[in-house]
Amino acid sequence: MYIPPHFAESRPQILHDLIDQHPLGILIIHGAGGLDANHIPFHLLRDQGTHGSLGCHVARANPVWQQLATGDEVLVVFRAAEAYVSPNWYPSKHETHRQVPTWNYAVVHAHGRVTLRDDERFLRHNLAFLTKRHEAAQPVPWKMGDAPRDYLDAMLKAIVGLEIQITRLEGKFKLSQNKEARDIRSAGEALRDQGDSALGAAMIAVAAGKAQEAG
Secondary structure (H helix, E strand, O other): OOOOHHHEEOOHHHHHHHHHHOOEEEEEEEEOOEEEEEEEEOEEEOOOOOOOEEEEEEEOOOHHHHHOOOOOEEEEEEEEEEEEEOHHHOOOHHHHOOOOOEEEEEEEEEEEEEEEEOOHHHHHHHHHHHHHHHOOOOOOOOOHHHOOHHHHHHHHHOEEEEEEEEEEEEEEEEOOOOOOHHHHHHHHHHHHHOOOHHHHHHHHHHHHHHHHHHO
16 A cells, blocks of 8 residues: 555554444455455454454355465455545635645555454354444344344354454555645534544644644
C-alpha cells in the first residue's frame, strides 16, 4: 500500500482499535485459481504474538479454505470511515483556487500467516467470542446455548476456522494532514454536518493538533 509519511499510522493500539471497531475484513489470498477476496467478520486477540492474531470462520462450501495451506501468507484489509472531500470546503480554495477534490479514509492492512482450524474447540470459541461481543447491545442477547444442541452441532460441521498470526500491520489514515489546519477543520466540519460524523471528528482532531503544534 502506498503510504505518504503524513498519512502513515503505526501505533499498534490505534491500528488494533480500528480492527476492533470495524471487524468485517476483506481476506485476500493468492491461491491456485489466482487472487480471491472474501468479506469475513474477524475477532482480534491483541496479545497473541508480536502484532496480535485474527480468528474467523468460513462456510465449508466456500472454496477459499481449500485454496489455503497452513503457513500461507494472506492479507486482511479493514476499513473505517471514508468520504469524498470537496475543494469548496477549504477556505484557501476561495483565496487561491489551488485545491482539488480528494477522498479521505482510514484503513489497516494486516499481513499474516494462516492456520486452518477444523477443530470444534476453536470453532466454538470463535463463535462464542463473536456472538458475545456483537450481541452485547441487544435487549436480550442471543447465545449459542439458545439453539438446540443437534442444530448447533450441524452448523459447526458446516464451517471451517481460520487463524491468522499477524506478521505486519500497516495503517493509512488519510485525513488531509497535508493541508493547513484551517482547511482540515473546515472540511471536517462539512463532513460532520453532512452526516459523516466519525471522519469529520477525526479531521477536526487533526486540525486541532496541527494548530497547537503551530503555536
